[in-house]
Amino acid sequence: MSASAAMSAAVPPTGPLKVLVVKTSSMGDVVHALAAVTDLLTARPGSTVDWLVEKPFAALPGLHPGVRRVLPIAWRKWRKALGQRATWALMGEARAALQAERYDLVVDLQGLLLKSVLWGRQAHGPLVGYDWGSAREPLASLFYDRKVKVPRTLHAVERSRRLMAAAAGYAMPTRPADFGIRPRATPAWLPPLPAVALIPCASRPEKLWPEDHWMAVGQRFKALGLTPVVVWGSPDEQARAERIAAGCGGVVPPFLSVQDMGEVLGRCRAAVGLDTGFSHLAAAFALPTVGIYCDHEPGLVGITGPAWVRSLGGRGQRPSLAEVMALVDEQIAGLAI
Template identity: 60%
Template sequence: MALRVLVVKTTSMGDVVHMLPAVEDLLRWHPDAQVDWLVEAPFAAIPALHPGVQRVIPQAWRKWRKKLMERVTWQALGKVRAALREQPYDLVIDAQGLLKSVMWALQAPGLRVGFDRHSIREPLASAFYQRKVAVSRSLQAVERNRRLMAAALGRAFEPEVPAQFGLAIPQEATWRAPVDRYALLIPCASRIEKRWPEPDWLAVGERLKTAGLGLVVLWGSPDEEQLAQRLAGPLGAAVPPFLTVREMAAVIGRAQIAVGLDTGFSHLAAAYGLPTVGVYCDHEPGLAGLTGPALVQSLGGKGRVPERAEVLEAVERALATLVVSPACD
């Protein structure tokens, strides 16, 4: 009988992307496993793009927690609980490591597995796991997730096996870049502290243009769209309309290279195998740096905004990995 596994990894986009290699490992060891995934609704498109994930169960806790006294909220909560309890699982793997995530894990019948109290973000959550796994908190997120999955399955972690993400590129596309070969600029972030100076973005964009690439500037909110348009004007770049995560994945997966802030879109670009330069202005990349099968470079950190020259040097290294088409000779 096929192994049934529920993955609980709900937020945020980058964290969800970082869980994909662990699912790849699971399917390498158990090709016929049935994998379900509980995730916040805005990010449900990410596990849905993995062909090995049979069922994605979306929830909207970020929205529901603000309306807990409303009947409609309890009805929605009940639907998710019913979905989790349709069939028993062999393993319920909570890779989020929070009280809110383990409360969801408790709704699903099955052996609950998670990080032990020394490895987890909220130690109290580990009390609810039936199997606890020790994984150093100093490791990068992808490796932590892969080690958790290996232990849950009674396997030895295989560091010699490269992390694979297994994401399909959506074939349908509501918006396409005006050129076939293009670079992504991902300059937008929800917090001002994470942003990089606009003149530096313009310099990077100009260098990518001289490499024969078109430019696409990504955004996710009205405020971010204004920044994207400001950069796109002098660069002659394309700015897509508002796109869902799935629609954005179609744009990202077809690009050649990406330069972006520490955002979910940058992590998605790296997962799709784009040479990706990450610009970290307010967060250390060590535990959540870019990971992917192509050349990925995470620059900067907490209190250390990357210099323009440093990013341009990384762009040169990334460009050197691209296969040059005759049109760009």
């Protein structure tokens, strides 16, 4: 029996399911997994979905109307303080919340021993995940009740969708990924003119793109009547954002939570961003998005979404201004301005 056939036999062939998704981090990875929820709810109408996630990213699953309950944990923090009684008390509270429901399926879309399997095993329900050759950490597969073979050469979004389809017993959809998220409000500070998001945020200096290049991109949008909104997430990034905004007539928002950022991106017309979770979130909101990769291969984690998206660059291949501007012009050509 094939892996998918075995999986299908293990769950009711029709009808709604109660599913716990385990995808704890990071921002881009959580965004990528949202499409699997849309697939599940389309194939199995009436299903309920809960989501276990690291607290800093808890707002992301909540943007999907099909996610009923978000269960935040702080394992990244807790694992560094296991000698403290308070840590065990907090983990006990998280475990109690996790075990308050019984699930038809607990689907580990992460595939990591300590980040996801450790917590997924504590939920009430059969734990499903990638097999030995598919998981990011093969040892994780030893702890699954059911295993699914999914080629590691596929994009992260495709892998999540295939695992969910096999786990829940429906055919892998042929339609493009639908992340299902919608903005919930319009921030009061957002300019009334049409806006475009510039996302020069990066976790490491190697990922940065020159500030004067960002200014040139912002000026191109500004000339068309689109106000550049230059986002940031740390004090260093704020200073950089302010310099870029000053050079292109853009605006710099106040500090934004992940949910706030979702509301901002959901109201913009387009986005240009570095290899960061905010760029993936923009694409998931169906914004035409250009992803700039300066120290990582886009390959299996490139920008993806239901609208026009492009990724360029790679490790040791910082894109030139001319290359990015060519894509920006292509991006602009598709906008109704």
